[in-house]
Amino acid sequence: MTEDELSPYAAPAERDLETSLRPSDLSEFVGQHRVREQLELVLHGAMRRGNAPDHVLLSGPPGLGKTSLAMIIAKELNSQIRITSGPALERAGDLAAMLSNLVEGDVLFIDEIHRMARPAEEMLYLAMEDFRVDVVVGKGPGATSIPLDIAPFTLVGATTRSGALTGPLRDRFGFTAHMEFYSAEDLDRIVKRSAKILGVDLHDDGAIEIAGRSRGTPRIANRLLRRVRDFAEVRADGRVTEEVAKQALEVYDVDHLGLDRLDRAVLNALVRSFHGGPVGVSTLAVAVGEEPTTVEEVCEPYLVRAGMLARTPRGRVATPAAWHHLGLEPPAGDQLW
Numbered sequence: 001m002t003e004d005e006l007s008p009y010a011a012p013a014e015r016d017l018e019t020s021l022r023p024s025d026l027s028e029f030v031g032q033h034r035v036r037e038q039l040e041l042v043l044h045g046a047m048r049r050g051n052a053p054d055h056v057l058l059s060g061p062p063g064l065g066k067t068s069l070a071m072i073i074a075k076e077l078n079s080q081i082r083i084t085s086g087p088a089l090e091r092a093g094d095l096a097a098m099l100s101n102l103v104e105g106d107v108l109f110i111d112e113i114h115r116m117a118r119p120a121e122e123m124l125y126l127a128m129e130d131f132r133v134d135v136v137v138g139k140g141p142g143a144t145s146i147p148l149d150i151a152p153f154t155l156v157g158a159t160t161r162s163g164a165l166t167g168p169l170r171d172r173f174g175f176t177a178h179m180e181f182y183s184a185e186d187l188d189r190i191v192k193r194s195a196k197i198l199g200v201d202l203h204d205d206g207a208i209e210i211a212g213r214s215r216g217t218p219r220i221a222n223r224l225l226r227r228v229r230d231f232a233e234v235r236a237d238g239r240v241t242e243e244v245a246k247q248a249l250e251v252y253d254v255d256h257l258g259l260d261r262l263d264r265a266v267l268n269a270l271v272r273s274f275h276g277g278p279v280g281v282s283t284l285a286v287a288v289g290e291e292p293t294t295v296e297e298v299c300e301p302y303l304v305r306a307g308m309l310a311r312t313p314r315g316r317v318a319t320p321a322a323w324h325h326l327g328l329e330p331p332a333g334d335q336l337w
């Protein structure tokens with residue numbers, strides 16, 4: 001399995017496939033019950049009053065459905081969605097152009113909003129609050145700023161690192177949806193729905209097997225489904241049963257808890273090289289040859305959720321479950337976690 005296939009990030013070639021599997025309205029959007037209920041109230045409340053809803057921030061690890069939800073928000077509002085991303089808004093002018101083209105009620109979706117350049121971010125404050133931008137004309141002492149009204153819109157921002165957002169930006173969102181990892185039952189429904197769309201002969205026990213190893217992440221569930229389908233077609237009769245799914249996932253190096261090579265490398269380093277911690281995340285990242293942000297955004301959220309890793313003020317610590325998972329006995333004595 002390649003690096004890309006293990007990752008919760010979407011590979012470029014995967015984007016078209018994802019579009020076909022994307023839930024198109026709230027009723028098709030599985031799980032995230034709390035977020036869905038909250039969002040429904042925010043959207044429908046505003047619609048009743050006939051105004052644009054509060055700006056919405058979607059926060060959570062990659063592959064949990066932030067982009068899907070942004071599209072659904074626009075659809076629920078019967079609005080057009082304009083899509084851009086933090087890295088694309090390098091200059092304030094890029095954002096000004098985008099904002100001044102908005103039509104009343106539009107949804108402006110800014111993906112990876114934590115990666116927006118500072119000048120653009122400052123322009124966005126005013127736009128979010130007063131539906132206004134100050135366009136600077138000219139340079140040096142002669143420069144003047146011309147206020148421009150923009151149409152009332154709803155900003156939907158998505159971020160995998162809400163902690164990296166500046167306070168003023170975070171404060172301007174009326175509602176923040178914290179996306180959570182999905183339960184095995186939800187993932188089971190998601191892979192069954194995807195199998196139907198893709199025409200895969202997925203049996204109940206096969207679905208359970210895939211769902212249980214998907215790290216709580218729909219993108220990974222859908223990807224494992226495609227890999228298992230390949231295996232089923234090449235090495236079996238095309239039917240995805242429990243046995244076929246198990247054999248396939250073994251080939252792809254996904255263990256029964258859904259930990260992949262990188263997760264296990266992190267646990268191994270933590271336990272074997274640092275005696276279970278505490279150790280800083282950057283040291284840990286160097287030990288596994290990864291970027292600290294990858295370890296922090298991709299591995300840790302799931303390892304914490306699986307009860308194997310704890311974040312303490314002094315650094316990352318392996319829990320007894322991590323030692324057991326690697327087939328080792330945790331050291332006796334002080335409990336660090």
Ligand SMILES: Nc1ncnc2c1ncn2[C@@H]1O[C@H](COP(=O)(O)OP(=O)(O)OP(=O)(O)O)[C@@H](O)[C@H]1O
Pocket residue numbers: 008009010017018019021022023028029030031032061062063064065066067068069160190218219222
């Ligand atoms: N609640 C859901 N129900 C059904 N399918 C889902 C759900 N959430 C996500 N998916 C599936 O997972 C895929 C990835 O979702 P999406 O692109 O929305 O994630 P994301 O949070 O935007 O990820 P990233 O942080 O990488 O941008 C989608 O193509 C969709 O098929």
Ligand SMILES: [Mg+2]
Pocket residue numbers: 066067068111158
């Ligand atoms: Mg996305």
